[in-house]
Amino acid sequence: MSYNQILQHSSHLWISDHTTAQEQTVQSLQNVLCKNNSCQTCTICTQIKTYTHPWTTWLEPQTSYTIDQIDEVIKSVQFTLDAQEFRFFIFTQAEALTTTCCNRLLKTIEEPHHGYHFIFLTDRPQELLPTLKSRCFTKTLQSQSIQHVYHDILEPFITYKFNKPIQFLKLIDKQNIKETATKEIIDLLIEHFYKKLKQTAQESSNHQDLHGYIDIILLLKQALLQLPVQGSSKLFWKNLYLAFDQHQHHVTKTT
Ligand SMILES: [Zn+2]
Structure with missing residues (x-):
């Protein structure tokens, strides 16, 4: 305005x-x-x-x-x-x-x-x-759209690249995500990975990929149960980033 x-x-x-x-x-x-x-x-x-x-x-x-x-x-x-x-x-x-x-x-x-x-x-x-x-x-x-507003935050999760933790933390600092927005972003990510899961199931039924997506969805659902209270958004996003990073390492090791 x-x-x-x-x-x-x-x-x-x-x-x-x-x-x-x-x-x-x-x-x-x-x-x-x-x-x-x-x-x-x-x-x-x-x-x-x-x-x-x-x-x-x-x-x-x-x-x-x-x-x-x-x-x-x-x-x-x-x-x-x-x-x-x-x-x-x-x-x-x-x-x-x-x-x-x-x-x-x-x-x-x-x-x-x-x-x-x-x-x-x-x-x-x-x-x-x-x-x-x-x-x-x-x-x-x-x-x-929330996708537009939080594009940079969503990017590592969607592209599944977690090699820039310091930049990510800086971004979180800068964006100052409100607790209510956090829920919306997680919902969006869950929707995204559900789509991926469905697509993979239809196209290739590659078990490894399917399990990977299911793991990610579970991770996000878990995050939904522990949404940040006022003032703890930063820690929440840091933890989520690390959890994803760990999951990725785990996947790379087992493949
Ligand atoms: Zn100014």
Whole structure:
């Protein structure tokens, strides 16, 4: 979303799947705050990407949002800002705002001081309170496929090449994969290897290959059972990479 589009409205409702919403919100905030055309390299761009920019507050529900979270927001929007200052409050999974939370927020988001902006992200707009929706500038975000967004992360797994562990770790650092995206990526990989398995079974029924694919699928399913909790994505991906690498060595040895 462009600079003007964001700043024209104090409240936004952006509809799309979780990963797209997250990615595009980061991009949009960079469009507004980076002095250098969303350069991706400056401190501001990096802070936005790692959800640590002091002007941005990312909110996440536990199962639903709590009154405490809302009060915290209300408290922090009471001050007037300088003309060049902004604050963005991003409510991820906005459908998890309870009626009580919404009602408490409504007045705040209706006429905030200059510079305060509220962005509600959801893939289930029908579950949002109409009174909240009516106050927002609504936009459906074009979904970038997860395959596209996480192409570099997926690559070693899909090509089955694990000879660059250091580069991979650097990439994981840079991409800062959210826990929710991790599940989507693993799902995608499982789907990919199921297809491979089916294809191999139909074409050649090479037992070694078939077993290889079954092993990989089991490995991924195992990973699904141990999805990262908040803050542990990096370790999760490191472990998965190593598990794949080990599996590959094992396969090479037995063939
Ligand atoms: Zn920048």
